[in-house]
Amino acid sequence: xxxxxxxxxxxxxxxxxxxxxxxxxxxxxxxxxxxxxxxxxxxxxxxxxxxxxxxxxxxxxxxxxxxxxxxxxxxxxxxxxxxxxxxxxxxxxxxxxxxxxxxxxxxxxxxxxxxxxxxxxxxxxxxxxxxxxxxxxxxxxxxxxxxxxxxxxxxxxxxxxxxxxxxxxxxxxxxxxxxxxxxxxxxxxxxxxxxxxxxxxxxxxxxxxxxxxxxxxxxxxxxxxxxxxxxxxxxxxxxxxxxxxxxxxxxxxxxxxxxxxxxxxxxxxxxxxxxxxxxxxxxxxxxxxxxxxxxxxxxxxxxxxxxxxxxxxxxxxxxxxxxxxxxxxxxxxxxxxxxxxxxxxxxxxxxxxxxxxxxxxxxxxxxxxxxxxxxxxxxxxxxxxxxxxxxxxxxxxxxxxxx
Numbered sequence: 099x100x101x102x103x104x105x106x107x108x109x110x111x112x113x114x115x116x117x118x119x120x121x122x123x124x125x126x127x128x129x130x131x132x133x134x135x136x137x138x139x140x141x142x143x144x145x146x147x148x149x150x151x152x153x154x155x156x157x158x159x160x161x162x163x164x165x166x167x168x169x170x171x172x173x174x175x176x177x178x179x180x181x182x183x184x185x186x187x188x189x190x191x192x193x194x195x196x197x198x199x200x201x202x203x204x205x206x207x208x209x210x211x212x213x214x215x216x217x218x219x220x221x222x223x224x225x226x227x228x229x230x231x232x233x234x235x236x237x238x239x240x241x242x243x244x245x246x247x248x249x250x251x252x253x254x255x256x257x258x259x260x261x262x263x264x265x266x267x268x269x270x271x272x273x274x275x276x277x278x279x280x281x282x283x284x285x286x287x288x289x290x291x292x293x294x295x296x297x298x299x300x301x302x303x304x305x306x307x308x309x310x311x312x313x314x315x316x317x318x319x320x321x322x323x324x325x326x327x328x329x330x331x332x333x334x335x336x337x338x339x340x341x342x343x344x345x346x347x348x349x350x351x352x353x354x355x356x357x358x359x360x361x362x363x364x365x366x367x368x369x370x371x372x373x374x375x376x377x378x379x380x381x382x383x384x385x386x387x388x389x390x391x392x393x394x395x396x397x398x399x400x401x402x403x404x405x406x407x408x409x410x411x412x413x414x415x416x417x418x419x420x421x422x423x424x425x426x427x428x429x430x431x432x433x434x435x436x437x438x439x440x441x442x443x444x445x446x447x448x449x450x451x452x453x454x455x456x457x458x459x460x461x462x463x464x465x466x467x468x469x470x471x472x473x474x475x476x477x478x479x480x481x482x483x484x485x486x487x488x489x490x491x492x493x494x495x496x497x498x499x500x501x
Contacts, residue, residue, distance in 0.1 A: 136366075136425075136426045136427065136428040137168060137425055137426065137428055137483060137486070137487050138428045138429070138487070138490075139430075139487070139490035139491065140486050140487055140490050141486050141489050141490045143169065143170045143171040144169045144170055144482070144486075145170070146170050149449075149450065150449075150450040150451060150478065150482075151165065151169060151170060153451070153473075153475070153478075154169070154475050154478060154479060157475040158184075158187075158188040158189050158466075158475075159180055159181070159183040159184045159187050159188050159190070160184050160188065160189055160190060160267075160268040160269055161475045161476065161479060162180050163177055163180035163181035163183075163184065163269060164269065164479060165479060166180055168479070168482075168483050168486070169479070169482055169483070169486065181269055181271060182271060182274075184268050184269055184270045184271075185270045185271070185274055185276060185277075189264075189268055189464075189466060190265065190268045190269075190270050192463070192464060193261055193264060193265055193268075193463065194265070194270075194276060196261070196463055197261075197280065200283060200287045201258075201279075201280055201282075201283020201284045201286070201287050201288065202257075202258045202283075202284070202287060202288055203256060203257055203258045203261040203463075204254070204256040204257045204258070204261075205257075206257040206258065206291070207257060207258050207259055207288050207289060207290050207291060207297055208257055208258075208259050208260075208290065208291055208306065209254070209257055209291055210254050210256050210257045210461075211233065212232075212233060212257075212291050213287075213288070213289070215230060215232065215233055215291065216289035216290060216291050216294045217289060217294060218230050218294070219289075219291075219293060219294035220289055220293070220294025220295070221294070222294075223293060223294060229293070229294070232291070252458065252459030252460035252461075253412075253458075253459075253460040254460050254461040254462075255412065255460050255461065255462045256461055256462060256463055258284060258288050258297070259297075259306070259309060259310075259313075260412070261463070262280075262284070262313045263309050263312065263313060263410075264410065265277070266312060266313060266316045267410065272316050272317055272318065273318075277317060278317070278318075280317075281317040281318070281319055284297050284298070285297060285298055285319065290306075297310070298310065298314050298319050298320070298321055298324075299323065299324070300321070300323070300324035300327060303340045304328055304331050304338045304339070304340050304353055304356075304357055305338075305340040305352070305353050305356050305357075305413050306340075307324050307327060307328055307357075307360075308328065308353075308356040308357045308359065308360035308361075309356070309360070309413075310324055311324050311325055311328070311360040311361070311363070311364050312359070312360045312363055314364075315360075315363045315364045315366075315367040315368075316363070318367075321364070322368075325361065325364055325374060328357055328360070328361065328377075329373060329374060329377045332377050332380065332381070333348075333349045335348065335349050335384060336349065336354075336380035336381055336383055336384035337349020337350065337351075337353065337354035337381060337384040337385075338350065338353040338354050338356075338357045338381070339353050339354075340353045349384055351385065351388070351390075351391075351400065351404075351415045351420075352413060352414060352415035354381050354384050354385060355385065355415055355419065355420055355423060356413060357381060358378045358381040358382055358385075358423065359423050359426075361374055361377065361378040361381075362378060362423075362426070362427055365378070382424075382427075385420065386432055386434045386435070387434070388400075389434050389435075389437050389438060390417060390420045390421070390434075390435065390437075390438040391404050391405075391417060391420075391437075391438060391441075401415075403416070403456060404416045404417050405417055405441055405445070406455035406456035407419075407442075407445065407452060407453070407454075407455050407456070407474075407477045407480075407481075408454070408455060408456045408457050408458060409454060409457075409466060409467060409474060409476035409477055409480075410466070410476075411458075412458055414458055416456070417438045417441055417442055418442055418452075418477060418480055418481060418484070420438065421435065421438055421439055421442055421484045421488075422480050422483065422484055425483055425484045425487040425488065428487070430491055431487070431488050431491050435488070439484065439485070439488050442481055442484060442485070443481075443485060445481070446481065447473070449473075450478075451473040451474070451478045452473070452474055452477040452478045452481045453470075453471055453472065453473060453474055453477065454467050454468070454469070454470055454471070454472055454473070454474035454476075454477060455470055455471070455477075456470065457469075457470055
């Protein structure tokens with residue numbers, strides 16, 4: 099049965115045009131795995147007086163702590179001090195202030211205003227009764243963006259699931275009391291629109307389940323059954339597709355990237371298993387065989403929009419998001435990444451920055467950056483991280499030849 103929440107969101111966009119703690123994970127993708135670890139090897143650090151670094155350090159604490167860690171190799175103490183500010187200042191503090199006392203945002207898991215429906219669905223199915231009808235997509239959401247940040251028709255990004263993903267990427271320390279309280283409240287009070295399933299039990303959509311694993315690993319919640327479901331959902335070609343439940347479909351670049359990223363983060367948090375590593379590597383191979391953006395059958399570019407870099411990318415696919423995954427995984431770059439990496443490099447402007455592009459429509463609580471076509475601290479940070487990892491391989495190769 100297809101996820102009714104997703105069906106409702108499709109209609110929306112086409113219409114009005116109990117926690118078992120397993121220890122706290124870092125979630126930002128920096129814990130060691132494989133041989134060399136994430137973002138390793140790396141070129142020498144950038145200087146703090148570099149104009150681009152200075153510009154980045156003028157941004158939100160969520161940007162600053164990652165610049166200190168990933169670009170200038172600041173001390174652990176300096177990084178931790180800056181990271182602790184994310185909870186109390188800027189974007190992180192603004193999102194946390196919007197959390198309801200029950201731990202939810204916008205009164206829903208994936209879709210705003212659906213908490214009562216999800217609870218009623220769970221009760222009905224437990225009693226052997228048919229579930230209630232899904233709320234009309236035209237219904238007014240229980241909680242609207244507070245600053246007029248609706249981006250017109252499209253998928254809303256204001257409910258619990260997308261906000262938790264945002265908080266993980268901002269990097270609020272996962273062991274902080276507010277994040278641990280949030281984990282327990284979500285586990286107790288939040289249910290998916292699909293069959294009223296508990297939040298950390300996941301549901302049927304592989305992309306949503308990937309995000310659930312990312313959130314669970316970050317907050318130290320047991321999501322092992324969701325991981326096993328994703329492994330079982332892998333397609334014969336090595337990829338995944340969130341539509342595969344209801345219709346024959348090849349694997350999807352976007353679904354596959356989201357799943358392997360979640361599996362990698364889970365491995366780093368738990369130590370992983372050979373079965374999961376094999377599934378993840380097969381997913382990586384699905385993308386690498388296609389050079390991250392080309393048709394396996396024809397060699398043509400699948401979607402020119404993948405060369406436009408948004409933030410947050412959400413579930414959408416682009417080359418910066420894809421290359422950032424391989425940099426996060428670390429190790430020696432695969433030669434098949436070269437063309438995608440050079441396309442990321444080519445987007446660098448003469449001032450050393452990357453632009454914000456192709457922001458995805460849909461209501462948000464507020465925009466991290468805007469508008470499209472302006473310099474993006476997020477994209478600049480992410481691209482520099484990728485190039486610092488990738489260029490280290492060429493740098494070490496030149497050094498080896500010289501010696």
